[in-house]
Amino acid sequence: MKKIAIFTNHYYPENFKINELVEVFKEELDINLITQIPNYPLGSFYDGYSYRKNRTYESKNLNVHRLAVIPRKKNAMMLSLNYVSNATAMYLYGSFNREPVDHVYAYVTSPIFISWGALKLAKRNKVKSTLYLLDLWPASLIGALNIKNKWIIKWLNRISINIYKAFDNIVVSSNDFIEELVEFGIDESKITYIPQHANEILEEPIKIMPATERLEIVFAGNVGQAQNLDILVDAIEILKSESILDVHVTIVGDGRARKAIEDMIDKKDVREYFTFTGRVAGHEVKQHLENKHFGYVSLVDISPINKTIPAKIQSYMGYGLPILSCAPGSVNTLIDQVACGISCDEPSGMELANLIKSARNYSYADLSAMANQGIQYSKDNFDIIEISKRFIEIMKEGN
Numbered sequence: 001m002k003k004i005a006i007f008t009n010h011y012y013p014e015n016f017k018i019n020e021l022v023e024v025f026k027e028e029l030d031i032n033l034i035t036q037i038p039n040y041p042l043g044s045f046y047d048g049y050s051y052r053k054n055r056t057y058e059s060k061n062l063n064v065h066r067l068a069v070i071p072r073k074k075n076a077m078m079l080s081l082n083y084v085s086n087a088t089a090m091y092l093y094g095s096f097n098r099e100p101v102d103h104v105y106a107y108v109t110s111p112i113f114i115s116w117g118a119l120k121l122a123k124r125n126k127v128k129s130t131l132y133l134l135d136l137w138p139a140s141l142i143g144a145l146n147i148k149n150k151w152i153i154k155w156l157n158r159i160s161i162n163i164y165k166a167f168d169n170i171v172v173s174s175n176d177f178i179e180e181l182v183e184f185g186i187d188e189s190k191i192t193y194i195p196q197h198a199n200e201i202l203e204e205p206i207k208i209m210p211a212t213e214r215l216e217i218v219f220a221g222n223v224g225q226a227q228n229l230d231i232l233v234d235a236i237e238i239l240k241s242e243s244i245l246d247v248h249v250t251i252v253g254d255g256r257a258r259k260a261i262e263d264m265i266d267k268k269d270v271r272e273y274f275t276f277t278g279r280v281a282g283h284e285v286k287q288h289l290e291n292k293h294f295g296y297v298s299l300v301d302i303s304p305i306n307k308t309i310p311a312k313i314q315s316y317m318g319y320g321l322p323i324l325s326c327a328p329g330s331v332n333t334l335i336d337q338v339a340c341g342i343s344c345d346e347p348s349g350m351e352l353a354n355l356i357k358s359a360r361n362y363s364y365a366d367l368s369a370m371a372n373q374g375i376q377y378s379k380d381n382f383d384i385i386e387i388s389k390r391f392i393e394i395m396k397e398g399n
Helices: 018-025 076-096 112-125 139-145 150-166 177-183 230-241 258-267 282-289 311-319 330-338 349-359 364-381 384-397
Strands: 003-008 030-036 056-059 062-067 103-108 128-133 169-172 191-193 215-220 247-252 274-278 294-298 323-326 341-343
Touching: 003 018, 003 112, 018 030, 018 384, 030 076, 062 076, 076 112, 103 112, 103 384, 112 128, 112 150, 128 150, 128 384, 169 177, 169 384, 177 191, 215 282, 215 311, 215 349, 230 247, 230 258, 230 294, 230 349, 247 282, 258 274, 282 311, 294 311, 294 341, 311 323, 311 330, 311 364, 323 330, 323 349, 330 341, 330 364, 341 349, 341 364
Parallel strands: 003 030, 003 103, 030 062, 103 128, 128 169, 169 191, 215 247, 215 294, 247 274, 294 323, 323 341
Antiparallel strands: 056 062
């Protein structure tokens, strides 16, 4: 059985799709998983985890190593220290761990710096390496933080390009990343598109109904700056000014921008339109999507963030929940292609308000058609078994 080292920023009990991938991988691979002590998105270590507790975990074909890091807390300084400590711990692991492996796999959300440790371990073992790229660096960081300093931008570009060139295989979660990487000078022959999987794909859509009383919208996922939830609050304020009261939004999840969003909601006096559930376990997400009419998604309209396909898209489609999108770029293109939802091309409160007003008039037949399109597309493209097979083939053969 091939032994694979997996480097990942996040792992269970944090709610990321790597959790399900590992469960499938370990049926055919012996896995060493290297991650940090869980602290996302809370900012502090989860209950039961600390520098002394639950640093390792073993089960059949899976050994988890949780490296000591500085927790991210709730401010930019601590987040930066978390990034630095995580990258340092990963690099030290890659430099000094003596257990041999046959392939190294890096599952990279932000930041990309854990890749140094993965590449170091691959080099020491003289084996191939695979990068699964979910956020395109450094442009995603530059856009999200509005970095203007040309020297910092130049430095981040150089680091990211060197990392990309060092991997033997790069797998991207969005087709639109390929063009960006080629512009960086990356050999296109080593780039493969494999989308994120759907956690579950139903035979029939979750329970939906026509919006006879009020339109139910749900947002599930990280509440961060890139999600651009400000425009949703702006849209609701416009609806309230027009005496449209039959709309309700449920926010499922947590993140660094949650307090700012809630403060904005209170300032605009639209609290009655919103419910926040906070962070929920992965297996609980489905119940929060039921009895809703649309799953909401938005992103800041900055390249390459607007070329990202957030994981919530696979969840909405796999469960048969029509999508309400204000995410110009790859997300809107996919939704229009699949006909699994409705979208607006201008990320503004007014455009979104108009879209929501039109959504109130969709019939059960309209919603069901979108739901079924999403499920069928998920079956054809987002099945975890088929996606895992493609990864395992790469990791076994080292192509």
